[in-house]
Amino acid sequence: MQDIAVAAGVSPMTVSNCFRYPDRVREATRLAVMQVAAELGYVPNMSAGLLAAGSSRVIGAVLPSMRNSSFYNYTCGLGRAAAAHGFELITMIAETGEEELSAVQTLLGLRVAGIALVAGEHEPGLRRLLDRSGTPVVESWGGEGAIGRGVGYDVGAASRALTRHLIAQGRRRIGFVQVAVGGSQRYAMRLPAFRQEMFAAGLPDSLVLTVRAADGFGSGAQILNEFLALEPRLDAILCPTDIVAAGAVFECQRRGLSVPGDIAVAGWGDYDIGRQLTPPLTTIAPFADAIGREAVSVLMGGQAHDDGPVETPFALEIRESA
């Protein structure tokens, strides 16, 4: 910075101001400084700046996986909203609770301005670490009891809407697929909501199977076969993700079963593949970009977690498969 100051004939402080508070510097001076900086390939040392100022303009997001595209829209929402506030977004991939803890430690070490977590099974100690740090935190897809503030849509309502839709289509023997591990506490609401609607319609609500992984088409094939063994007259299944649903559709095709003729297949999450499949998947569209946007707005607002989770919208996307 010193070099730039000398080369531009101003004080180091003016150079600093040019980068941090362009408004405080006269147009001509600023242009001259920026010109010199560009020529010398100068990039301000954020660490030093942060150390001096005590706050950075970076927010960090920890993502559980890149295995599928479900976090694409979320990340875009985060990124765009951050940019709108003049912040940069850095992301870290953490597939296990341990990795997540370590990622959060790195982010905390970087003294980012805020951290966006995704709901799931967190390491014990993560909450305390974050609370102690005083860094603003949101938990996307999180509900009550989220670390920091929760932001997400009403999974129970979505599950009810989807179940009601299947029932309205005349489906009677509906299989429900659960995911065994990970995922938000909030997703636990899917099953009770399903049961509630089935019960209300006087239908059997015990066709429930649990799948290990929600990504990878294999689960869908496996689940379909298990269901059919359990209840040959099965006429609909409700999958935890579009990926699993797609796997189930493929397996139906392999077995010569028509979708939705013989079996209705509903997905969850509005993945790209669900749109492109034949038939296109009926699914729940979570508007993940809205979650990202809201998450940033919570982080910026520095609101305490007093008002409960922020609700974002969702949509029941009715297509051909169910």
Next chain:
Amino acid sequence: MQDIAVAAGVSPMTVSNCFRYPDRVREATRLAVMQVAAELGYVPNMSAGLLAAGSSRVIGAVLPSMRNSSFYNYTCGLGRAAAAHGFELITMIAETGEEELSAVQTLLGLRVAGIALVAGEHEPGLRRLLDRSGTPVVESWGGEGAIGRGVGYDVGAASRALTRHLIAQGRRRIGFVQVAVGGSQRYAMRLPAFRQEMFAAGLPDSLVLTVRAADGFGSGAQILNEFLALEPRLDAILCPTDIVAAGAVFECQRRGLSVPGDIAVAGWGDYDIGRQLTPPLTTIAPFADAIGREAVSVLMGGQAHDDGPVETPFALEIRESA
């Protein structure tokens, strides 16, 4: 840090050593310090550390997209290799050249120990910025003329192998799909390699179409229809990604065309969907995790870019579709 030092009854320097060079501190002392640090929820301020030490233990990766899973293995390879060296990986998503430049600036501002780029169309000035900074850089999927050091597999050889395979299967009218924008300079080698093999076999090499996007199934459907209009006797197509290939397969099914009976469809990239499709896709498996690993090793090694790009292996994955 001061607080920890006082609470643990040692000097601040010992606390620092506990975190940076655990070996330099006696086991008992270290444990005591860590205990106190954990209780107080202390996380070292990386910025300050970096400022003082001049080097961080974080490497940054800029990814062009999360739209599909093609960078999942790459990121895993990067992450694991970084962890093996005691480094953390942070990633930034940049979908345009501008965003990439800005991401690199942030990373440079963070003074990361190394930057991993993905080959593609870079903003002018990016190279100069990185050269000036002195930060180690690799360009994954990059070849000759990469920014920093290139790491990737031999795309030309892969294209030749795939083309030869199709020819050996008795295919004669093979359509080749190019991607219009983005992508590595290196991918430009796919077409000449295809032409070379077709020419050598005395086959027509002019069935070439260009597609705008390599992600999204829509492209595949569109391309298939265009090819069929151009050459009704088409018996094979060579797609730029498994996604496009999957789209083409779906379109074949819609049209009642058998794959591979009527038309062989080859993908590229060994995506999850290619494995799960009926029929499974013949494709090029790039071992992206190896690219990630090599990238980190180049970054750590601090090798100059004198020896040309680092070659990683690839495999011709022969499955049912072609």
Next chain:
DNA sequence: CGCCACGATTGTAGCGCTACAATAATTTGT
């Protein structure tokens, strides 16, 4: 023409940590 108000610019004093050399505490060898 002098004085004031206001915006632009500039010193000063750290931010929290680590490299390095110096010092203290141990262990080892005889």
Next chain:
DNA sequence: ACAAATTATTGTAGCGCTACAATCGTGGCG
């Protein structure tokens, strides 16, 4: 048991930048 060798620990002096208050310039107005 004592010197020598080894290992543990500790001051000192910044790293590059920014908050803040103090200064400097410049035009407006009486």
